Amino acid sequence: xxTIHIEHPKGQRPYIQLTVRRVEPSVWKSLGFYKxxxxxxxxxxxCKCLLFEWDGVPVAFVGIINSPRIRMPYAMAISRLVILxxxxxxxxxxxxxxxxxxxxxxxxxxxxxxxxxxxxxxxxFGEALSINPNxxxxxxxxxxxxRPTDARYRHRLSRRSYCYEYIGEKIDGYQDILKxxxxxxxxxxx
Numbered sequence: 001x002x003t004i005h006i007e008h009p010k011g012q013r014p015y016i017q018l019t020v021r022r023v024e025p026s027v028w029k030s031l032g033f034y035k036x037x038x039x040x041x042x043x044x045x046x047c048k049c050l051l052f053e054w055d056g057v058p059v060a061f062v063g064i065i066n067s068p069r070i071r072m073p074y075a076m077a078i079s080r081l082v083i084l085x086x087x088x089x090x091x092x093x094x095x096x097x098x099x100x101x102x103x104x105x106x107x108x109x110x111x112x113x114x115x116x117x118x119x120x121x122x123x124x125f126g127e128a129l130s131i132n133p134n135x136x137x138x139x140x141x142x143x144x145x146x147r148p149t150d151a152r153y154r155h156r157l158s159r160r161s162y163c164y165e166y167i168g169e170k171i172d173g174y175q176d177i178l179k180x181x182x183x184x185x186x187x188x189x190x
Contacts, residue, residue, distance in 0.1 A: 016054055016090065020099070022177050022184060023051045025063070033061040033082045047079050048178050052096060059087040060096055064104070064178070067117060076104050078118040081125075094128050101134060101166025103174045116166040126162025134168030 025045050028034055034041035043049075047063035063080035078100065083092050097118065104116040117138065120126050129135050141163040176184075 016092070018052045018054050018059070018092075018096075020050055020052050020174075020177065022181075023049050024181075025049050027051055028061060028063065028080070031058050031061070033058075033080075033084070036082050036084060037080060044079055048181070050100065050177065052092075054087070059084055060092055062096060062100055064100065064116075072113070072115055074108075074112050074114045076114065076116050078116065081118070081120075091128075093125050094132055097129065097166070098132070098134050098168055099171065101168055102171030103178060105166065105168070106170035106172050106175055107178065108170070117164065118166075119161050119163045121159050121161045123162075129162060129164050132164075134166060135164040136167050138163040138165055 025043055025047055027049060028043045029041075031051075034043065043063055044065055047065050050062040050064070051058055052060035052062070060083045061080065062078060062082075064076050065079045067075050067077035069075045078097065081093060081096065083096075101116045104114050107114040118129070119140070120129075130137075140161070142160050
């Protein structure tokens with residue numbers, strides 16, 4: 001794997017230009033992102049997976065899952081957002097969240113209202129999102145969790161979590177990256 005040496009004045013972030021592409025869920029394990037997730041190595045196979053690269057080097061992975069809710073049939077949620085350890089601390093997680101939120105929002109039209117949510121127990125990322133003007137907290141934000149009695153919720157986090165919705169602007173030109181995987185395979189876009 002190619003190494004990127006970051007040279008910039010101390011206290012300043014370097015200029016980073018990332019490329020994004022849609023990948024198969026198997027990339028989660030094959031590139032080792034599963035080792036870096038703070039809770040679990042599992043990934044839902046129905047995730048729409050995005051790989052972010054810097055100068056051809058993988059630096060981040062995002063798994064987006066359909067997450068319909070009451071009165072929000074087109075809601076989506078970030079299931080996994082992992083920045084590899086060598087690239088943490090550069091502010092990439094917030095930038096990537098805003099980018100993905102903008103893409104999801106751009107899918108909306110007069111009949112479909114697409115929205116993006118995230119739930120994380122990662123304190124630093126949760127606090128970084130709290131000052132992000134493109135998000136708002138949801139009703140479950142930092143609420144004391146209750147022990148679920150229903151088996152359907154046995155996989156939910158049992159700790160206080162930062163819960164946000166993306167409310168920023170849409171980003172046009174990337175809608176194709178979230179097409180159904182079967183359609184992308186047929187068109188050889190993946």
